[in-house]
Amino acid sequence: MTDLQAVLDSIYTELQPRIGEGKVADYIPELAKIDPAQFGLSVVTVDGKVYSVGDAAVPFSIQSISKVFMLTLALGKVGEGLWKRVGREPSGNSFNSIVQLEQEAGIPRNPFINAGAIAVADVVLAGHEPREAIGEVLRFVRYLADDETVTIDDKVAKSETQTGYRNFALANFMRAYKNIDHPVEHVLGVYFHQCALSMTCEQLARAGLFLAARGANPMTGHSVVSPKRARRINALMLTCGHYDGSGDFAYHVGLPGKSGVGGGIFAVAPGIASIAVWSPGLNKVGNSQLGAVALEMLAARTGWSVFGD
């Protein structure tokens, strides 16, 4: 039996001199203010044990990691019909790219690039006012994390609303192709607020535990999705969760994972544990630089890679 706390402690000690590496996202002004010299890591095992190091109790902006929870919600609403609106292939392009959308008639490659996530937000919005949909997202994530203290940072949402030109372009473009049903400002209102969910590593690892445990959270007993759906969400995270860095993440870490420009990465060791790491400095493709390094160390030391130990 691996002593997980000792593994986490060793990773933290070894990475200490590198904390602060990478570049914080500055295209969202509120995120540009974050101190890069922070690092947190939490592991929650399917038998309900929690292991943490560093700044694992500091809330951060989960940004695109929210796309996993939104995909779960949207699949719950419309089931496999979702795949008429969004594909399941890696894009090989950056998270906010527009190039494929025209060639592919407004159908985004996958639910984790921005265009795909905006289409997913449109599905979650159906039948609601934007405010209600945002409330539903927050309630869902609180339920998953079993923690009522999870919040949405309105300052971050507002900051992104003021500067989210590319996301407006993507949404308008899809609306022209009739792949967005609601007013673009409403859809992006939902999208910017989901991205502004503020969570700690520990909350995030707890919230995602159902994906490591065949669709049910063993700590709360809540059944969230079927085992088949959990497996499929994990497959999408593995192939598309890090945008044009997905291949490299699979190569180095070997776990399904989803990154966000706030510097968080959520990862799943199926049947074993869920993991959340946070370090705000990003690499060239917009994924947490030290976060990925920490996960590579964790996977190597535990033998958790889905491709074998």
Ligand code: GLN
């Ligand atoms: N809110 C961010 C955006 O739309 C999310 C991007 C990300 O985390 N990769 O640009």
